[in-house]
Amino acid sequence: MADADEGVKPANGKPETKLLDELEKGPWPSFVTEIKSAQGVTGGAEDLLGQLELSYEDKVSHWKHGGLVGVLGYGGGVIGRYSDVGEQFPKVAHFHTLRVNQPAGWFYTSEALRTISDIWERHGSGLTNMHGSTGDMILLGTTTDHLEATFQELTHAGFDLGGSGSAVRTPSCCVGMARCEWACFDAMKLCYDLTMAYQDELHRPALPYKFKIKCSACPNDCVAAIARADLSVIGTWKDDIRIDQAEVANYATAGVDIQKDICANCPTRCMDWNGKELNIKNRDCVRCMHCINAMPKALRPGVEKGAVILIGAKAPILQGALLSSVLIPFVAADELLDTLKELIQRIWDFWDEYGTNRERIGELIQRVGLAAFLDGIGLDPAPEMVSAPRDNPYIYYQPAKEDEA
Amino acid sequence: MTTTPLQPRLTDVGPPRYDKYLPPIVLKNYGTWKYHETLAPGVLCHVAESGDRLYTVRGGTPRLLSIQTLRKYADLADKYCGGYLRFTSRNNVEFLLTDPAQIEPLKQELALLGIPVGGTNNAISNIVHTQGWVHCHAAATDASGLVKSMMDALIDHFTHEDLPAKLRIAVACCLNMCGAVHCSDIAILGVHRRPPKVQNDLLTKACEVPTLVASCPTGAIRPVPGVGGKQSVEVLEEDCMYCGNCFSVCPAMRMADAENDGLSIWVGGKVSNARSAPRFSRLSIPFLPNNPPRWPEVIEAVTKIVDVYRGEARKYERVGEWIDRIGWPRFFELTGFEFTRYHIDDFKNAGMTFARSTHIRY
Numbered sequence: 001m002a003d004a005d006e007g008v009k010p011a012n013g014k015p016e017t018k019l020l021d022e023l024e025k026g027p028w029p030s031f032v033t034e035i036k037s038a039q040g041v042t043g044g045a046e047d048l049l050g051q052l053e054l055s056y057e058d059k060v061s062h063w064k065h066g067g068l069v070g071v072l073g074y075g076g077g078v079i080g081r082y083s084d085v086g087e088q089f090p091k092v093a094h095f096h097t098l099r100v101n102q103p104a105g106w107f108y109t110s111e112a113l114r115t116i117s118d119i120w121e122r123h124g125s126g127l128t129n130m131h132g133s134t135g136d137m138i139l140l141g142t143t144t145d146h147l148e149a150t151f152q153e154l155t156h157a158g159f160d161l162g163g164s165g166s167a168v169r170t171p172s173c174c175v176g177m178a179r180c181e182w183a184c185f186d187a188m189k190l191c192y193d194l195t196m197a198y199q200d201e202l203h204r205p206a207l208p209y210k211f212k213i214k215c216s217a218c219p220n221d222c223v224a225a226i227a228r229a230d231l232s233v234i235g236t237w238k239d240d241i242r243i244d245q246a247e248v249a250n251y252a253t254a255g256v257d258i259q260k261d262i263c264a265n266c267p268t269r270c271m272d273w274n275g276k277e278l279n280i281k282n283r284d285c286v287r288c289m290h291c292i293n294a295m296p297k298a299l300r301p302g303v304e305k306g307a308v309i310l311i312g313a314k315a316p317i318l319q320g321a322l323l324s325s326v327l328i329p330f331v332a333a334d335e336l337l338d339t340l341k342e343l344i345q346r347i348w349d350f351w352d353e354y355g356t357n358r359e360r361i362g363e364l365i366q367r368v369g370l371a372a373f374l375d376g377i378g379l380d381p382a383p384e385m386v387s388a389p390r391d392n393p394y395i396y397y398q399p400a401k402e403d404e405a
Numbered sequence: 406m407t408t409t410p411l412q413p414r415l416t417d418v419g420p421p422r423y424d425k426y427l428p429p430i431v432l433k434n435y436g437t438w439k440y441h442e443t444l445a446p447g448v449l450c451h452v453a454e455s456g457d458r459l460y461t462v463r464g465g466t467p468r469l470l471s472i473q474t475l476r477k478y479a480d481l482a483d484k485y486c487g488g489y490l491r492f493t494s495r496n497n498v499e500f501l502l503t504d505p506a507q508i509e510p511l512k513q514e515l516a517l518l519g520i521p522v523g524g525t526n527n528a529i530s531n532i533v534h535t536q537g538w539v540h541c542h543a544a545a546t547d548a549s550g551l552v553k554s555m556m557d558a559l560i561d562h563f564t565h566e567d568l569p570a571k572l573r574i575a576v577a578c579c580l581n582m583c584g585a586v587h588c589s590d591i592a593i594l595g596v597h598r599r600p601p602k603v604q605n606d607l608l609t610k611a612c613e614v615p616t617l618v619a620s621c622p623t624g625a626i627r628p629v630p631g632v633g634g635k636q637s638v639e640v641l642e643e644d645c646m647y648c649g650n651c652f653s654v655c656p657a658m659r660m661a662d663a664e665n666d667g668l669s670i671w672v673g674g675k676v677s678n679a680r681s682a683p684r685f686s687r688l689s690i691p692f693l694p695n696n697p698p699r700w701p702e703v704i705e706a707v708t709k710i711v712d713v714y715r716g717e718a719r720k721y722e723r724v725g726e727w728i729d730r731i732g733w734p735r736f737f738e739l740t741g742f743e744f745t746r747y748h749i750d751d752f753k754n755a756g757m758t759f760a761r762s763t764h765i766r767y
Contacts, residue, residue, distance in 0.1 A: 026557030065656030110479035117472035155415035219678035315582035
């Protein structure tokens, strides 16, 4: 462990950053170079560099536990951050982060990027993340007195804060119909509509814990909805895969081994190649996307499109990581918004009633059982919801209900 | 930096409308894209039913970007793309062109700016990661430095589509995992290995004891009388698995430990439904030391996994699917990683991972 006072910051000079300077070498673009290039903005970047060098020397974080800061009338969107070496690096003593709700699909114009940059030059460190893990644009580092002004400039420019704490977190989505032929529903519009529908729940935490919504428009799941969202909307289709046999033949001519690369990789072995034609038994197809991914010019999802609704994904804390599991096997694309709003209301009512503090919806379902959860939200059980029926005979028969019937 | 408050005060305006920043070619062909082709690593061509062609050039970024760099991106978008660009779910920047003649000049300009082009199809895409020591109190390591060091070592697999299938790497600095690391082909996860050190004076001021007790997934925290008649807690150290959730709810449960914090490596997870179902990553190496600025032990291990996978896996096999075929014993044999008691699950439902068959490869 080095002596920080000697090593990192000579009086009135730019910090010495011997360790971080190593990370300016090499071919991949360097975050250290990015921090250095923002040094002129407020000085925040300069002290960030100094504090980070100190962390690289003594191998611990020098940020303190968060604090409660925010903008008037909102209960989230700002992450309070304070340094534990603030005397040494006063310009990051208070270094709060704003989460800014990204445009759907992360599309920007040059003008929008410049507007954000100008606001952040006036009010913050000049450092950003494009983007944070949940999808927000992250404005990294400012002081409490700038939060309200930043917020007002953002809202007047057509941007708003994202979620934090026990609230709806900023929904996110893949590029969807804007640039992908596989989109089975309008992910960008749905994501936007849901975000607008839950502005209050997003900005004013009132749930037992965080609630993440992600929309991926096909089973390739480019926003990791099944791994990361409490409510996962993943596009699929019901009818047959569309085939252009001439293009299949072209792929074969171009060197694709249709039998080995395509048919043998099909998880349900639902297709055969006879050297001229690809035959698909669509009844057995699970819509995994492999054949379509491999031959995008020849195969396309069907036309009866919609999505699977899944619930409960989360990272390990507290009771272990979960992937989302199937809640509704298929909702037609044009019914998604209404169905989801109705469903979300029922889920939240149940969660409000039975969830404990900081209990994610997936953990609550684990605790009370999926069957009880289905009863609670008024959904009928379906075989698509399980990988297999139970293998133990410890069944909670319901004498009262059986007698009633 | 004084400012005049803007009037009226606006709240709950929400994000920009979903179609506000879409280029004209996208608005025209929205929902009617027909197919796409890869013209080169990092260069895609999407063809619409109308016959229109949209060209995408994908560049890697460090995610942590200064406004100076954002303005450079804006200048490039103005020069080549009519002012339009986007970012991807893995922190790449994508320039959207309508004139194919502009692809090469753009790539040349990107090269001059040090922005690598690639990350498509069977390549390593950009590494998604968390804040680390740059901005997080709970971090057991730094994410940005790890990612920079890894991508420096792996960049040829970003700029070339030379792997059996796509390879997704993610870094999280602690078990909170603010990134999809638990479902990545290769995940690097910061870990603590010592119980929290209870700071009694801070605890009585800053923490609710019932919330703190409830925060522990193994029930290792219990209330005890503290100083001045106030409640404090003690940690049953043998029950602690160092998840750090107590620190999330109470700053007096300090986890950071310079000598004992470090990294674990996980492999074989995926998110996509293609071929096999989405799945979690599995433990590959339980601990490697925190060794900034370049983390050579981590780079060596990750490079080893990538090299062995590249040499052994069949076309289209993701890391997890490849291991399904060859089996875990062979994975440990090929990589030379040691299989230890830490690899055997002993949390809830641990028995689900015991081998209950005689299907053994010799």
